[in-house]
Amino acid sequence: MVVVPLLLFAAHRFPGPTALLDAARQALASNNKGAVVSLFSNPDYADYLLRMSGRQGGFTHVKVAVIPAPPGWEQSGAYWAVFHSHQDIEQDHDPVFPIQNGHGLLGREIPLWGEGINPIFQSRADVHILPSASEADITADLFFKRTGPRKATILRLNDYYMLHSARVDGASEKLVIADDRAVPVVEPGETLRAGSLLIPWAPAPIASATFTYSGILRNVGEDKISANEAYVTAWWVPTTAQLPHQSSVRVVAPKEWTIRSEGSVSSTGWDSAATAGPREQVVSYRCEIPISFPKVAAGNYLLAASVQDRGRSFSAYDLGPKLDEGRGKQDVDTAARAVRFYENLLGSFPFSGYDVLDSDSYYGIESYNYTVLRKDITSWATSHEIGHTYFGGLVPCPYVRDTWNEGMTQYVDSVLFKKDSDHTLEGGIATVNLGVPLTQMFVPWEYNDASYMRGAYVMRMLENEIGFDGVRNGLRDLIKTRVGKDTAWPDLRASFERASGQQLEWFWNQWIAGATFPKLTVLGAKTSRAGDEWVTRVRVSQSGTRKPFRLRFQIKSTSGTDVEEQPEEMSSASQEFDVKTEFRPLRVAVDPFQYTLAKVGPPVEPVASTRS
Numbered sequence: 001m002v003v004v005p006l007l008l009f010a011a012h013r014f015p016g017p018t019a020l021l022d023a024a025r026q027a028l029a030s031n032n033k034g035a036v037v038s039l040f041s042n043p044d045y046a047d048y049l050l051r052m053s054g055r056q057g058g059f060t061h062v063k064v065a066v067i068p069a070p071p072g073w074e075q076s077g078a079y080w081a082v083f084h085s086h087q088d089i090e091q092d093h094d095p096v097f098p099i100q101n102g103h104g105l106l107g108r109e110i111p112l113w114g115e116g117i118n119p120i121f122q123s124r125a126d127v128h129i130l131p132s133a134s135e136a137d138i139t140a141d142l143f144f145k146r147t148g149p150r151k152a153t154i155l156r157l158n159d160y161y162m163l164h165s166a167r168v169d170g171a172s173e174k175l176v177i178a179d180d181r182a183v184p185v186v187e188p189g190e191t192l193r194a195g196s197l198l199i200p201w202a203p204a205p206i207a208s209a210t211f212t213y214s215g216i217l218r219n220v221g222e223d224k225i226s227a228n229e230a231y232v233t234a235w236w237v238p239t240t241a242q243l244p245h246q247s248s249v250r251v252v253a254p255k256e257w258t259i260r261s262e263g264s265v266s267s268t269g270w271d272s273a274a275t276a277g278p279r280e281q282v283v284s285y286r287c288e289i290p291i292s293f294p295k296v297a298a299g300n301y302l303l304a305a306s307v308q309d310r311g312r313s314f315s316a317y318d319l320g321p322k323l324d325e326g327r328g329k330q331d332v333d334t335a336a337r338a339v340r341f342y343e344n345l346l347g348s349f350p351f352s353g354y355d356v357l358d359s360d361s362y363y364g365i366e367s368y369n370y371t372v373l374r375k376d377i378t379s380w381a382t383s384h385e386i387g388h389t390y391f392g393g394l395v396p397c398p399y400v401r402d403t404w405n406e407g408m409t410q411y412v413d414s415v416l417f418k419k420d421s422d423h424t425l426e427g428g429i430a431t432v433n434l435g436v437p438l439t440q441m442f443v444p445w446e447y448n449d450a451s452y453m454r455g456a457y458v459m460r461m462l463e464n465e466i467g468f469d470g471v472r473n474g475l476r477d478l479i480k481t482r483v484g485k486d487t488a489w490p491d492l493r494a495s496f497e498r499a500s501g502q503q504l505e506w507f508w509n510q511w512i513a514g515a516t517f518p519k520l521t522v523l524g525a526k527t528s529r530a531g532d533e534w535v536t537r538v539r540v541s542q543s544g545t546r547k548p549f550r551l552r553f554q555i556k557s558t559s560g561t562d563v564e565e566q567p568e569e570m571s572s573a574s575q576e577f578d579v580k581t582e583f584r585p586l587r588v589a590v591d592p593f594q595y596t597l598a599k600v601g602p603p604v605e606p607v608a609s610t611r612s
Contacts (some may be wrong), residue, residue: 017079017183024081028059039081039120041522048109049083051446063159065178065194067100067549068186069089071203072151076110077101084195086160088221089234089293090366090399091174093156094196112156113241113400114488118148118205120245123237127296128410129253134225137214144240148370153206154200156234156242161215166191167199168209176201198238199283211238214600222362222528229299229319230257231362231372239292242398244290244484250298255281258317260355260370262294263287287368289350290484292398295365297372299356302327309336310343313353316378317361321432324375331356331378335607338383341417346390347476352390356382363381368393380422385411390475395482401419402488403444407455412475413581415456425594430458432597439489439517458511459592464552465507466500473499487514511547511597518542518549520590521601527585535579538588542575544599548573552595556603557585565591 014020027035033050036059040046053059065082066188077098084094091397094237120142128137138161144153163257166173168191178184178194186192193201200206210465214238219226223234230253237247249261252275260280266286274280287294301317308314316328331459335354343349351369358375360379364385365372368462371385388411391397397405404524414424431454434447438458441451464470474496478487493508527536538575554565555577562583589603 016104017066017099018105020099020106021064021180021183024064024066028062028064039106040105040109041100043110045106047195049095052095054094061085063195064180064268066183067178067192067194068183070152070154070199070432071300072149077107078562079414082197084159084194086158086220087235088198090182090276092394094159095399096197111401112154113398116151117241117243118151118153119145119240121145121241122246123294124248125250125294127232127249127251129225129230129298131225131227131254134216134218135186135214135473136225136230138236139210139212140237143186144205144580146207147251148205150204150459150571152199152202155238156196156235157198157211157213157238157239158215159196160220161213161236163193163198164212164214166211168202169206173200178584182550184577196235203485205470229359230296230448231359233293233365240294242400243486244292244396244398246288248284248286249292249294249296250282251282251298252276252280252282253298254300255279256300257298258357259283259296259298260357261285261296262291262368263289264352270272287396289368291368291393292396293398295367297365297370299357301357305332307332307336310340312339312349316352316356318358327379328606331382333434334379335383338386338417342387342390342412345412345472345475347479347560349389350394351389354386358543366392383417384409387413394479394489397485397547398486399442399444402439402444403441403451404438404455404487404489404492406444406452407438408459410452410456411459415460424453424456425460426461427453429593432517432599435515435594438512457597460503461511462507463495464595466496466502468498470496506550517597517599518551519544519601520551520553520592520598522588522604523592525588525606527602528609529607534584535583536579536581536588537609538577539589540570540577541576542570542598544574551598553598554595556577556589557581557587559583559586569593
């Protein structure tokens with residue numbers, strides 16, 4: 001372990017960007033949380049960096065670069081610190097922090113997404129797979145909308161790719177590579193590489209760019225190239241904030257391999273140096289639907305099973321060495337059944353079929369006309385990945401500031417299609433003690449998959465609020481109105497309001513943007529006979545929130561094997577309810593399951609009442 005002088009971090013002030021760079025490099029090398037946090041003017045600003053570093057295996061797996069603010073971005077700080085490491089698909093990003101004037105400490109992360117970004121509308125990527133070297137050689141052509149303000153265009157490219165050349169608006173650019181030893185000086189006509197950041201140094205949005213680069217993909221997260229398979233998926237096409245765009249991908253790979261990318265097989269369609277050698281093939285794909293994650297999956301696959309359904313082809317591929325035809329048949333049957341279900345619920349499936357490719361190591365991939373799944377999860381995860389054709393595909397989720405589509409897909413697949421057979425709803429209510437709102441869950445499997453489970457649970461709550469038809473029509477409206485648009489939880493509300501005719505701001509505030517949930521307590525219960533039935537007056541209170549919530553729940557009355565559940569609503573701090581049963585209840589409890597996110601107090605025994 002590197003010993004870091006405590007005096008350096010106790011000063012809480014760095015006289016310039018070079019001093020901050022030196023301090024940050026030493027703090028990361030020390031693998032000391034306190035040293036890293038001391039770089040920031042507010043400890044809370046370091047929160048995402050701490051979590052991201054933890055997923056990378058510690059601070060020693062993260063590097064830092066300090067760069068001048070790109071042209072047009074100077075209002076965010078004259079210098080930026082970029083903390084970077086290789087990133088898996090749909091997981092983390094390299095955070096960028098301004099060096100604050102005056103005391104030289106790091107400020108709040110600069111959100112390099114949303115307004116102020118010059119978005120890509122089309123990408124074309126040539127990918128040459130070289131299994132013997134575990135290498136991918138790539139040329140990417142990017143075309144921009146030029147709709148942003150007069151600022152430099154900031155792209156991201158996974159930092160294990162080595163950049164070879166840059167051409168911007170038709171002119172070759174000199175490359176400037178930032179490291180953790182010096183603050184670079186960059187001039188117009190140059191392209192800066194700093195961690196994942198890739199910045200043509202121009203004070204206005206650019207119209208086009210071409211980059212050539214290569215990467216050795218052996219042990220870099222889940223991406224890999226081996227003698228038998230290749231997965232090129234994570235931040236491999238330079239992207240502006242992972243925003244959706246139309247994409248074309250052309251792959252050169254061994255002749256015997258099966259190759260998949262998003263969309264449909266197409267002619268090459270553009271000039272390229274990509275040519276196949278004597279033992280290679282060229283396959284091209286075109287995806288007209290704007291998506292955030294074009295990918296390449298390829299390997300020496302064997303066809304395990306195939307089926308035709310409603311004019312679509314469904315196939316399952318096995319890496320072998322032993323062909324598992326039984327699992328393949330199960331997977332294609334599941335895929336066909338899932339597409340039928342989703343089409344009936346959500347509308348037309350936008351592709352001519354769906355393929356399931358298994359893997360020995362790659363856990364799972366969100367895709368739209370195919371998926372890659374580890375061998376032991378294909379049979380239960382295929383229908384979930386097909387759901388992402390709608391939520392993540394047609395309606396994109398860039399996974400930079402939100403993971404709404406995981407909860408939505410979990411709801412449609414696990415709750416509606418699988419009837420909660422995997423206990424998603426039980427997992428959802430178990431997140432009641434997690435004080436992180438859905439709108440702040442940026443990594444889907446962080447917090448024990450809470451984005452999936454709570455997201456699905458909240459959608460079931462919404463179903464109980466506006467009815468199944470309201471949710472179904474809201475989902476269809478969402479798919480119709482937000483094709484190709486960067487989408488987050490707040491953007492979903494309008495579709496469900498239109499579908500239900502209800503104002504749902506309160507629902508979003510309580511359950512989606514908030515993470516402080518009430519506790520429901522039965523304060524007392526009195527029961528009396530009324531003819532052939534019993535009437536129990538139950539007093540329920542809610543506590544733990546700044547003001548009373550609008551709630552739904554069930555009052556559960558039991559006596560031996562007799563059970564009666566009665567749905568109720570409340571919006572005050574306490575309220576009384578009359579519950580009718582055919583038996584005398586011996587216990588009364590509040591049951592929030594599927595209706596609300598709430599903690600509950602213990603059941604009570606109703607006392608006899610003389611009320612007639």
